[in-house]
Amino acid sequence: GTDSGSGLRKDGVFVIKLYSFSATSPKLFRDALREFVQTGSNKLVLDLRGNPGGYLEAAVDMASWFLPAGDTIVTEDAGAKGGRNVHRSRGYDVFNKNLKMIILVNNGSASASEILAGALQQHGVAKLVGTQTFGKGSVQELVKITPDTSLKVTVARWLTPNGTSISFKGIAPDTEV
DSSP states (O other), rough: OOOOEEEEEEEEEEEOOOOOBBOOOOOOHHHHHHHHHHHOOOOOEEETTOOBBBBHHHHHHHTTTTTTTTTEEEEEHHHHHOOOEEEOOOHHHHHHHOOOOEEEOTTTTTTTTHHHHHHHTTSSEEEOOOOOOOOEEEEEEEEEETTEEEEEEEEEEEOOOOOHHHHHHHOOOSSSS
């Protein structure tokens, strides 16, 4: 499902669980963040465990809540011919330095999950806790060869803000659990 299971725990930590990055995810995420702000808590846990990803646009939109306008979220590197397409924060940036944020990741966190986690980790917004992510950092296209044969071609790679390819080995957590 795409509904985010979220809420304030007894210990004052607000948890947002995100199951995928669908077309409706940014709105659900915004609503959950609004609820988080209203609680007055500064401790946020974003649970991306087992989240296989989805829309890149959704990940860019979500990261924009935490990063100043223009900060790099992810770079689509299509090699020598294709060039680079940099996706940058839209700069909603509603949180100050008092925010204490943890993102839970595991081997089931892939694609858009890795983009969001990698961006917030490398910009110093969040610490990652859990296990190595899946490493699904490529953009693939199906090319028809014959009526019943198709070839999957990797046309681009996703690079985190510091230039690391996500597909190489996924993203390592700050704290292994």
